[in-house]
Amino acid sequence: MSVILEFTIDDEAFLLGQVLSPPPKMHIELERLVPTGSMVMPYLWVTGGDTDDFEANVRAHSNVKELQVLNRLGDRVLYRIE
Numbered sequence: 001m002s003v004i005l006e007f008t009i010d011d012e013a014f015l016l017g018q019v020l021s022p023p024p025k026m027h028i029e030l031e032r033l034v035p036t037g038s039m040v041m042p043y044l045w046v047t048g049g050d051t052d053d054f055e056a057n058v059r060a061h062s063n064v065k066e067l068q069v070l071n072r073l074g075d076r077v078l079y080r081i082e
Helices: 015-020 051-060
Strands: 027-030 043-047 067-073 076-081
Touching: 051 067, 051 076
Parallel strands: none
Antiparallel strands: 027 043, 043 076, 067 076
16 A cells, blocks of 8 residues: 655745755755655755755755755756755
8 A cells, every 4th residue: 555645834934944944946856765764864866946045045054964966967957965
């Protein structure tokens, strides 16, 4: 049996939302992942907008240790945030 849950949380209500807010006319999608250790690092696909500004804003956040570009496919970029 499979269960699919879809919900919305205000961006200020959780840390990742605070780090990514406000996305400048971008579509941000969390990549599905399976945690294999004690820490889960989010992977994000970002489409559209100015990725240079996005990267600078995320890296400037006090709770972000590292933002790493893993892949670029056309106008989509895959990031890992620690």
